[in-house]
Amino acid sequence: MATGRVDVLRRRDSYNYSKREFEYYRNGVSRGDVGHGRSDELKHRSGFHQSSNVRDSQGYGRLPSAPEPLVKNGKTRRSEDAAQLPAEKKIEFSDDVKHKNGLHRSSKMCDSRGSGRLPNAPELVVKNCKTRRSEDAYQSPPEKKRKFSPIIWDKEEKEVRVSSKNRVVPVIPLPSPHPDVARLPAIAKVEDVVSVGVLSKSPARVVESLEVEVSEISDVSQFEAPADLSAPLHPQKVGEDEQVQNNKEDTEFFYQRDISLSKWPSDSDSPRDISDDSSPESGEIRIKSSRLSRARTSGSDIEGSFEKPGSGDTHYGDELCDDAHMDADNYGGNADDSQFYSDSEDDSDLSQIEEPEVPTQKCINMLQGCRSVFEYERLNHISEGTYGVVFRARDKKTGEIVALKKMKMDVDKGCDGFPMSALREINILLSFNHPSVVGVKEVVMDDFDGVYMVMEHMDHDLKGLMESMKQPFSIGEVKYLMKQLLEGVEYLHDNWILHRDLKTSNILLNNEGELKICDFGLSRQYGSPLKPYTSLVVTLWYRAPEILLGAKQYSTAIDMWSVGCIMAELLAKAPLFSGKDEIEQLDKIFKTLGTPDEKSGLSKLPGFKANFVKQPYNLLRKKFPAASFTGSCPVLSESGFDLLKRLLCYNPAERITAKDALNHTWFHESPEPRRDFKPITPDRHVHDRHLNSRRREKILQQ
Numbered sequence: 087m088a089t090g091r092v093d094v095l096r097r098r099d100s101y102n103y104s105k106r107e108f109e110y111y112r113n114g115v116s117r118g119d120v121g122h123g124r125s126d127e128l129k130h131r132s133g134f135h136q137s138s139n140v141r142d143s144q145g146y147g148r149l150p151s152a153p154e155p156l157v158k159n160g161k162t163r164r165s166e167d168a169a170q171l172p173a174e175k176k177i178e179f180s181d182d183v184k185h186k187n188g189l190h191r192s193s194k195m196c197d198s199r200g201s202g203r204l205p206n207a208p209e210l211v212v213k214n215c216k217t218r219r220s221e222d223a224y225q226s227p228p229e230k231k232r233k234f235s236p237i238i239w240d241k242e243e244k245e246v247r248v249s250s251k252n253r254v255v256p257v258i259p260l261p262s263p264h265p266d267v268a269r270l271p272a273i274a275k276v277e278d279v280v281s282v283g284v285l286s287k288s289p290a291r292v293v294e295s296l297e298v299e300v301s302e303i304s305d306v307s308q309f310e311a312p313a314d315l316s317a318p319l320h321p322q323k324v325g326e327d328e329q330v331q332n333n334k335e336d337t338e339f340f341y342q343r344d345i346s347l348s349k350w351p352s353d354s355d356s357p358r359d360i361s362d363d364s365s366p367e368s369g370e371i372r373i374k375s376s377r378l379s380r381a382r383t384s385g386s387d388i389e390g391s392f393e394k395p396g397s398g399d400t401h402y403g404d405e406l407c408d409d410a411h412m413d414a415d416n417y418g419g420n421a422d423d424s425q426f427y428s429d430s431e432d433d434s435d436l437s438q439i440e441e442p443e444v445p446t447q448k449c450i451n452m453l454q455g456c457r458s459v460f461e462y463e464r465l466n467h468i469s470e471g472t473y474g475v476v477f478r479a480r481d482k483k484t485g486e487i488v489a490l491k492k493m494k495m496d497v498d499k500g501c502d503g504f505p506m507s508a509l510r511e512i513n514i515l516l517s518f519n520h521p522s523v524v525g526v527k528e529v530v531m532d533d534f535d536g537v538y539m540v541m542e543h544m545d546h547d548l549k550g551l552m553e554s555m556k557q558p559f560s561i562g563e564v565k566y567l568m569k570q571l572l573e574g575v576e577y578l579h580d581n582w583i584l585h586r587d588l589k590t591s592n593i594l595l596n597n598e599g600e601l602k603i604c605d606f607g608l609s610r611q612y613g614s615p616l617k618p619y620t621s622l623v624v625t626l627w628y629r630a631p632e633i634l635l636g637a638k639q640y641s642t643a644i645d646m647w648s649v650g651c652i653m654a655e656l657l658a659k660a661p662l663f664s665g666k667d668e669i670e671q672l673d674k675i676f677k678t679l680g681t682p683d684e685k686s687g688l689s690k691l692p693g694f695k696a697n698f699v700k701q702p703y704n705l706l707r708k709k710f711p712a713a714s715f716t717g718s719c720p721v722l723s724e725s726g727f728d729l730l731k732r733l734l735c736y737n738p739a740e741r742i743t744a745k746d747a748l749n750h751t752w753f754h755e756s757p758e759p760r761r762d763f764k765p766i767t768p769d770r771h772v773h774d775r776h777l778n779s780r781r782r783e784k785i786l787q788q
């Protein structure tokens with residue numbers, strides 16, 4: 087059956103969409119209407135991680151025992167003492183830096199290429215895993231750092247500091263770990279400092295994939311000599327160049343991630359100020375340990391219930407570190423023990439700034455290891471995407487209903503290693519805390535190295551909800567949903583994250599009408615100047631024209647285009663541009679919005695010269711008229727249409743930002759956003775949704 091299932095999955099992949107979409111398209115949209123673009127995307131998304139993921143010999147964390155990689159202008163080096171580079175570890179902000187949500191935020195501007203809105207940062211210099219803008223371009227307090235890690239680095243500290251003043255950040259108390267799940271603690275034994283950005287790579291691979299300044303390596307004994315740095319890590323069959331580019335991108339992403347709060351303790355560590363210069367940033371998790379345990383291919387049955395197999399079935403024995411088992415009594419922090427964060431020298435300045443009330447940042451003490459998935463009772467399968475299978479489950483101790491996303495380990499076909507997409511998602515979601523971003527509670531494991539992200543459970547996703555609705559949302563409801571979506575997107579962009587896969591199936595809703603963005607597998611950090619990114623991001627229907635036309639440099643505007651497509655879909659209850667490949671997608675866009683001209687900001691892109699249909703008019707208003715007597719098309723006021731038009735503006739530099747969109751008059755005119763909106767009868771939809779998932783399971787088994 088398993089083989090059959092895989093075959094079906096493969097077949098499904100050849101139709102280029104996830105099972106959910108498969109079902110959706112199968113039932114709702116003719117097959118011919120969708121998907122071949124998705125095929126490319128899937129291939130790419132799979133290949134995207136292929137060579138960058140090399141299974142190391144660890145368990146859950148799979149942390150290589152690599153010394154700390156330091157990134158400097160795209161190169162890495164190691165240093166004996168990262169603390170010697172304090173200046174390089176800071177990210178400095180220009181004068182218009184604003185403080186919001188406990189994070190320093192800089193306003194955005196358009197880059198000279200018109201490729202998107204950039205933070206008003208001049209040249210970014212990446213050093214020591216942190217980003218810094220060239221000093222001649224701005225003068226801002228060097229002490230200002232970007233901090234958004236939830237990870238507590240200090241075992242003894244029950245609280246950590248964050249950049250925001252007066253923010254209490256409680257440590258989420260975790261119960262005792264599953265006795266068989268000691269992989270994370272096990273990795274806290276090594277002596278080298280490594281980055282979570284290379285979690286999926288063995289030390290050798292880390293060296294292979296990055297340029298290393300050997301002179302600065304303090305301990306070369308643990309590294310193999312760098313291989314051909316330009317070569318992919320594995321033989322590639324397709325899209326090798328693209329793959330190499332993607333690997334670079336992946337690597338850059340993690341080295342640029344900034345988790346300056348994070349600390350990994352060692353037994354001997356005393357509580358440290360997390361602003362310590364040596365604290366890791368940019369997605370790195372520093373660990374002390376050198377014991378490596380062999381990681382094995384995940385063999386867990388994703389369809390099985392979370393019943394713990396007999397203890398004799400576990401295979402970690404000889405690999406586990408005995409003292410990795412944690413004493414239950416000592417396990418878990420105490421929310422009451424939180425203390426105020428301070429941003430050291432910044433405090434006086436910050437006191438001048440009126441700070442909005444923000445939710446506290448989540449903290450998870452990584453040292454506590456992760457609990458077992460057997461702490462949860464599996465209730466039902468919710469959905470399956472490219473990167474994970476999502477279940478509804480109940481916390482056996484608290485009774486809380488959660489969503490468990492089992493990370494697919496085999497998304498990088500033919501490769502070992504923890505998938506980069508999963509690392510990104512876990513890292514980002516653990517870092518963020520916003521009402522419009524889905525909350526991650528913890529990461530748990532099964533006995534087969536399966537890794538699960540425990541998320542707050544949401545009753546619907548927008549796609550499923552719209553499928554089940556007979557009528558489109560009312561304008562007040564659309565406003566309310568759009569407002570929440572824009573708040574989430576604004577939060578991401580303020581925190582330098584591009585989601586890169588905003589679509590209705592990645593927008594969740596609970597029965598209270600609360601909206602949350604999920605699926606951060608394709609997200610990445612952005613900065614200035616723009617780096618070449620992969621153009622194979624964002625599900626085709628929501629993909630911005632600049633990406634479709636081959637732009638390699640893009641920014642937050644790509645998410646805003648997706649938001650525009652989502653707004654149109656909320657209004658019409660049908661996707662706006664549903665091309666089945668890139669050409670058709672562009673064709674559909676141009677037929678509605680008019681073929682872009684030289685002034686569109688797209689004329690320099692590689693695909694612009696292609697012979698597209700010439701359609702000089704913007705016909706969007708026809709689809710969303712100001713009044714309709716037949717009720718066949720959704721009505722939209724002048725100001726609502728203006729917002730939609732600005733979201734779907736060709737020129738990425740002129741496309742409206744999330745912040746400006748939130749201030750748009752549409753949200754202030756009547757009807758007001760319907761805050762009392764609650765999705766349709768919850769039980770029925772939940773039931774339907776589960777029925778659907780059962781139907782999907784059947785299809786997969788055939």
Ligand SMILES: Nc1ncnc2c1ncn2[C@@H]1O[C@H](COP(=O)(O)OP(=O)(O)OP(=O)(O)O)[C@@H](O)[C@H]1O
Nearest residue numbers: 104469471472473474476489541543544547591605
């Ligand atoms: N916290 C949650 N609560 C309820 N349902 C969820 C939750 N997270 C995800 N889902 C459901 O699972 C589906 C797939 O989740 P997700 O998009 O994270 O997986 P994926 O493998 O990354 O998908 P994709 O193929 O779109 O990349 C979502 O569309 C949603 O229906």
